[in-house]
Amino acid sequence: MTISEILNELTPYTGHFPMQAMKAAIEQREAITPELLRVLEDVANDPLAFAGRKDYMLHAFAMYLLAQFRERRAYRPMVRMFSAPGETPFDLAGDTVTEALNRLLGSVYDGDPGPLQGMVEDDNVNEYVRTAALDAFLVLVDSGQMLREDVVSYYRSLFEGKLKRTLSYAWTGLVCSVADLPAPELLEEVRQAFADGLIDEMQASLDGIERDLQHPDRRYRGHFQLITDAIAEMEWWAAFDMDKRPKKRWPSPALLAQAAMASYQPPPPPPRAPPQPPMRVVKIGRNAPCPCGSGKKYKKCCGKS
Numbered sequence: 001m002t003i004s005e006i007l008n009e010l011t012p013y014t015g016h017f018p019m020q021a022m023k024a025a026i027e028q029r030e031a032i033t034p035e036l037l038r039v040l041e042d043v044a045n046d047p048l049a050f051a052g053r054k055d056y057m058l059h060a061f062a063m064y065l066l067a068q069f070r071e072r073r074a075y076r077p078m079v080r081m082f083s084a085p086g087e088t089p090f091d092l093a094g095d096t097v098t099e100a101l102n103r104l105l106g107s108v109y110d111g112d113p114g115p116l117q118g119m120v121e122d123d124n125v126n127e128y129v130r131t132a133a134l135d136a137f138l139v140l141v142d143s144g145q146m147l148r149e150d151v152v153s154y155y156r157s158l159f160e161g162k163l164k165r166t167l168s169y170a171w172t173g174l175v176c177s178v179a180d181l182p183a184p185e186l187l188e189e190v191r192q193a194f195a196d197g198l199i200d201e202m203q204a205s206l207d208g209i210e211r212d213l214q215h216p217d218r219r220y221r222g223h224f225q226l227i228t229d230a231i232a233e234m235e236w237w238a239a240f241d242m243d244k245r246p247k248k249r250w251p252s253p254a255l256l257a258q259a260a261m262a263s264y265q266p267p268p269p270p271p272r273a274p275p276q277p278p279m280r281v282v283k284i285g286r287n288a289p290c291p292c293g294s295g296k297k298y299k300k301c302c303g304k305s
Contacts, residue, residue, distance in 0.1 A: 003032055011058040017240040022061065022231050029069055036062040037073055043092065044077035049085040051091035060093060067107035073106040079115040082129050083122065089129050100233065101132035106139025107227040113137075113146070117154065120170070121162050129197035131173030138180055138224040154182045159189035171198040179212040180224070189212055 001009070001024040008198070009021035025032050039062045043050045050056060059081075066074040082089045082101060089097050105116065119125050119133035140146035155227065158174055173194060178186050187210065193199055194206045227233060234240075 003028065003035060006032060007035060010061045011056065013055050013057045013239070015240065017235045017237070018061075018271065019231070019235065022065075023232075023277075025061075025065055026068070026230070033066070033069060033071055037071070039107060039188070040066070040074055040077040040081065044080035047081055047088050047092060048189065051084075051088045055157060060096070061230070061234070063093075063096075064227060064233055067104045067227035068230040070226075071108055072110035075105070075110040076115060077224055078105060078108060080149050082132075083119055083125050083224055085124050086126065089126050097126070097128050097132060101129065102135035102223075103139055103225065105136040106145070106224075109136075109140060109145055111145075113140075113150075113154070113187070120158070123164060127169035127173075130170040131177075134170070134173045134177045135180070135224065138177060139226065141181065142224045145227050148181065148183075152185060155183060155186060156189065159186065159193065165196060165198060167198055167200065169200065172200045172203050175199055175209055179209045179214075182213045182216045184213045189259050196211075219268065 001021065005026070006021045006024050009018045010025070025036075026094065039058050044212070050059060063078065081092060082097070084092070093101070109116075116133050116136055120130050122130070125133075137146065139149045141148050141151055155174065155178055161175065163170060171193060175190050178190055190209055190213075194201075199206075213272045
C-alpha cells in the first residue's frame with residue numbers, strides 16, 4: 001500500500017479494524033511518521049474542530065502508532081491535544097484518556113517533564129487527564145526514562161503547594177500514584193491530604209493506600225508499561241467489527257421458568273465471611289455505575305464535577 005492509501009484507510013470510522021493498513025503503516029514507519037505527526041499537529045492546533053467527529057479516526061491510529069515507534073516529536077502535540085479544557089479530550093479520544101493516556105505519553109516522552117507537570121498543575125485541564133499525567137510518571141520510572149527519586153521529589157512538591165489544596169480528582173489521583181509507585185516516604189503527606197479533606201474517599205481510602213504502600217500489588221504493573229504493539233492495543237476495541245460478533249440467542253421465558261423450577265434447591269445458610277483487609281477503590285471509570293447507588297453513570301452523578 002502507498003502512504004496515501006494507508007492514510008485513506010485509517011481516516012474514516014467504518015466499524016472495522018483496518019488491519020492491513022495498520023500493518024502497512026508499521027512496515028513503512030519512516031515514510032509515514034511525518035504524516036502522522038502532521039495529523040497530531042493539526043488536532044493539537046484546533047482540538048475543538050476534531051472533537052466529537054464520529055467519522056474520524058486517523059488521530060487515534062496516529063497516537064498509537066507513534067507511541068509504538070517511540071516518536072518523541074509526538075510528545076508536545078499530544079500534550080497540547082489533551083490539555084484542551086472540559087470534555088474535549090474525551091470527545092477526541094473517548095476512554096483512551098482513562099485507559100491508556102498515561103502509557104501513550106510515557107511512550108513518546110522527549111526527556112522534558114515540564115509539559116507533563118504543566119498538565120498536572122493546570123486547574124483548567126480535565127481532572128482525568130491530570131490523573132493520567134500523574135500516572136505517566138510511573139510509566140517513565142517503569143521504563144527507566146526517569147529516576148524514581150526524581151518522581152518522588154516531584155510528587156512531594158505537589159503536596160507542598162504546587163497542587164491547589166482543594167478537593168479534586170487530581171488529589172485522589174496523586175495519592176493513588178504515590179501508592180502505585182510506591183513511595184512510602186510520602187505517607188505523612190498522604191495522611192495530611194486525607195485529614196485536610198482533599199481526597200474523594202469514595203475512590204480511595206487511607207487504609208487502602210497505607211496497605212498498598214507497605215505491600216505493593218505487582219499484578220497491575222501492565223498499566224504502567226510502554227505501548228509496544230499498536231495493533232494489539234486497538235484491534236479488540238468494542239467499536240470495531242460489531243456486526244461480525246455473534247448475537248446471543250436467549251431462551252424463551254417459559255423455558256427459563258421450567259429450568260429454574262427443576263433445578264431449585266433451598267440455599268444453605270450463608271457462611272460467616274472472615275474479615276477482609278481494607279480495599280482501595282480507585283479511579284472509577286467515567287462510564288461505570290456510580291458507587292453512590294443512584295443507578296446513573298459515574299460521570300453523570302458524583303463524578304460530574
